[in-house]
Amino acid sequence: MNVSAIYGIMILVVGLVLWRRTRAMYRPIQGSGIKILIPVLFLLPAISMFSELPLQLNLWEIGAASLTGIVLSIPLVLTSNFEIREDGKIYAQKNKTFVIALIAIVAIRIVARQYFSALDPASVAVLFVTVAFSYIVPWRIASFLKFRKVKQSQASGEVMIGSVKRV
Numbered sequence: 001m002n003v004s005a006i007y008g009i010m011i012l013v014v015g016l017v018l019w020r021r022t023r024a025m026y027r028p029i030q031g032s033g034i035k036i037l038i039p040v041l042f043l044l045p046a047i048s049m050f051s052e053l054p055l056q057l058n059l060w061e062i063g064a065a066s067l068t069g070i071v072l073s074i075p076l077v078l079t080s081n082f083e084i085r086e087d088g089k090i091y092a093q094k095n096k097t098f099v100i101a102l103i104a105i106v107a108i109r110i111v112a113r114q115y116f117s118a119l120d121p122a123s124v125a126v127l128f129v130t131v132a133f134s135y136i137v138p139w140r141i142a143s144f145l146k147f148r149k150v151k152q153s154q155a156s157g158e159v160m161i162g163s164v165k166r167v
Helices: 003-024 034-050 059-079 096-115 121-155
Strands: 082-084 090-092 159-161 164-166
Touching: 003 090, 003 096, 034 121, 059 096, 059 121, 082 121, 090 121, 096 121
Parallel strands: none
Antiparallel strands: 082 090, 159 164
16 A cells, blocks of 8 residues: 555544534433444454564563553543533533544554654554554543543533632
């Protein structure tokens, strides 16, 4: 696959994530919030696929990719919040910083892809899926926990605006 196709796919994925995220700010989150965790399931086939590949990676390299992903999840976790609006339903909080954080993560991934171009394609793919998994899983789990906290405060009669409780 040539470089322009990879960047095209990356831009398409980022565009879809941004579109979906901004759309979520205007639609209430229904039910128990389990749908927040669904993107984690989409990564599982990619991870299981790599177990069959002959790789030229050490354990510390995969650990470093995991740690990088966890560090990249921090701005996403900090910028993903939920609120109860006037209609009594729970929405994702509007946050322009999230868009900036996501674009910064994509830029870091593009630079890193250039840096690791000397590795074989399978190893690069494993590293990048590991990074993606390591920032999507903590972000989605933290988002789910934040949603549940707001949902519980809604059930108890408290109103949560951002992370501040108001009775």
